[in-house]
Amino acid sequence: MLEKSLKLHSDVIIYDLEDSVAPAQKVIARENIVEFLSRDLQNIFESERISVRINSLDTPYFQDDISAILRIPSVQMIVLPKIHSTDDLNRVSKAISQRTRKSSREPVKLVASIESARALWAVGDIAGWKSPDGVATMSALLFAAEDFCADTSIIRTSSREELLYPRSKLALAAKAFDLQAIDMVCINYKDKDVLKQECAEGRRLGYSGKAGNTIPFGPQAIHPDQVDIIQDTFVPTKEELEIERAARIVHQMELSYASNKGAFGLDLSDGKAGKEMIDAPMLKQAEQTLRLAQNAGLQIPNVSQILHILLSNMKMRLISSMEFGVRLRSHGNDCDANECFQVQTPVTGIAVANTLLSPWGRQLVDLEMSLVRFVSDNVLKIMADMVSFILAAASSKSPDALSSPLHSSNGCSFVHSIEMKEWEDADERKEKERLQDLKERDASADPMKEKEKEKKKRVVEDHPSKRSGTVVEAQKRWLLADDTVARLVTLPGLRKRSRQEYLTRRVRFNR
Known part of the structure; x- marks a missing residue:
């Protein structure tokens, strides 16, 4: 089994001394690992790929395991099972310090396995732990789902929804302290569909890889057959774009x-x-x-290279599909380098004109850069539409010459005028449209403001006349109160108010 591990194309290989080894075989397994890893493996492995999972602190094998592993120069990473708090990590750090005090060994990378409710409760402290002796550093957090379920009495289901919270919390804690997050083991190693589903879930939750008992790490697997599937899932693919x-x-x-x-x-x-x-x-x-x-x-x-190729292909398609004018043959210039053609259908945001294709370098480069920026925003649209644009002017001509007639070698004039329409940025165009809208709105609002002023003026002028009319009417009612005949004649012409109202007002006035 140890020899087979040399052929695996995994990121990290974990050699297990814990759950996969029977108690009676612990010593033999440790001796085999030490002998195997003490060989010259530099031509096969990079030192970062080698790791060992030792037995937990509460077992009689921990001290011998860590002593033996620290004597192997190629082992730079140790997986620690059943870490419940930072106190456990401090004990590990002290053990490492006692055994490496006189050596110049680099700090050992530690991977804390979260296997209990206590560990999950303190996962933030575990992720942020620093070695008081400076002999170790926290490298990753690993979620051991089966041990966690045994500790918390959680019942596993095929949906895995019961583990969503602990998986999410561990991944967030790891990311908060810039650590790797290693997902749980897929124990159904023969069902590839289940493995793919678990890997996809883990990646969506932010995990860096898939955990396992024996072989690979980051991504990891419980069986060698799982390596390729996990690696394919935990890396971006072209198929997914x-x-x-x-x-x-x-x-x-x-x-x-x-x-x-x-x-x-x-x-x-x-x-x-x-x-x-x-x-x-x-x-x-x-x-x-x-x-x-x-x-x-x-x-x-290379996106810029793709856009450049796309632009070149569009040029060739345009040249082959447009209505050509007359090819120039002048002063030894190759006719293929100077072709005049009529541009018919413009595309928004690009200057369009009847122009001349020639090796006028600077304008060609400037125009292509503008087109690359435009194409990068509108690739799909441009692929579907006919693109028309200016390439350049003749190398021997100035830009002013574009407005003068051009002649072929036989003297035939085929371009009489060229209207150069300056390319306008989309944001500038939107700003102009906004200002124009504001101007039109203000123009339509001015007459409304004048009407409002006139209306207010009339209302102000009417107020005195209303007050004077009320006084006159009150005087008439006062006189009518004592003249019954006059009241009967005049009352229908007044406002429709009762005689009792007039009498009441008179009484109040006398008081």
């Missing part, structure tokens, strides 16, 4: 920062219409994806 999308985000953010913008809209890569907003947090996620892909040896697409 993760790497391509991450490369597009990083490239486009560089262009956005260059133009003093902090966010931009990225076209959806799954063929759906619309855009998603990209800003600094999503840039960080994209960089992490590219880092994982690079560590896994996957090819990262």
